[in-house]
Amino acid sequence: MKLLSKTCMYGIRAVLYLTSLEQEKSYVHIRQISEHLHLSFHFLTKILQNLAAHNIIDSYRGPNGGVSLARPARKIKVIELINAIDGKDSFRGCILALPGCGEGTPCPLHAYWGETRDRIKSAFENTTLAKLEKQITEGGLRLI
Amino acid sequence: MKLLSKTCMYGIRAVLYLTSLEQEKSYVHIRQISEHLHLSFHFLTKILQNLAAHNIIDSYRGPNGGVSLARPARKIKVIELINAIDGKDSFRGCILALPGCGEGTPCPLHAYWGETRDRIKSAFENTTLAKLEKQITEGGLRLI
């Protein structure tokens, strides 16, 4: 069972780290992020390029360059990251992969699955980076 | 988001088909199953070999050979198939893949995830093939 791809996990962790720094619009080097989270710098760079293309983070080249959140953390929903990295249809996936499903009668596992899946999805839709960050600081939760 | 691997989906569908035939301990050709479900015969054979090794189905070679449920459908739980195919640790997977997790303090997504994951798992633990089969016949649900 894989809720998110590894790529997506890395993206979320990186952006949560950015959130935790909560500097006012100053760029953070990707190298700093990758070292802090123990991730491959090059791989993370690719992931963050994607998030930049989706206007979730801003990026800037050269010395003093780096990445930063494109908006305040309370305006970025976790589902946005998931959609950007794992694709919009990530939560459309079903349980038995029947050909041409969703139109006719459902498979016998649909009842169990559909509801649960929607609940998971809406949890991500209703969670902002700020919300998660609050939990991190209040609950002593960790990113690494 | 992938709840089950494709391999696992195929295995479940195949075994549900066996259940639907509910013949008294007579073997069904894998070829018949694969054609009915539109799956690759060779691939399905490998999946069913695995299920046979895990004592979920019985198999028999030669003409009149094939596979059949190892026990009555009401005594086979869906989680058994998942454990056999996707592995015992399938529902241990987490959301941020932190190194050495589960021991110390959790990551900020753990709260959302853990509960949901356990609910999904216990749904599979409390569902037998017979239960699903009942839904199929009563609800006009489909396997192909």
Added chain:
DNA sequence: TTATTTTCAGATAAAATAGTCTTAAATATG
């Protein structure tokens, strides 16, 4: 016995995912 049918076992191939590396482009500073 001999031929046929079927699963078993393992090698191989293709596709998807994950990760690495190299070079180019933009920016800052002296």
Added chain:
DNA sequence: CATATTTAAGACTATTTTATCTGAAAATAA
């Protein structure tokens, strides 16, 4: 301007998952 720094872009490699293929082993039937 020249140079150092940093992200951008894309080719390349590695690993995992999914799928195919081949021949052996077991059971049956003629």
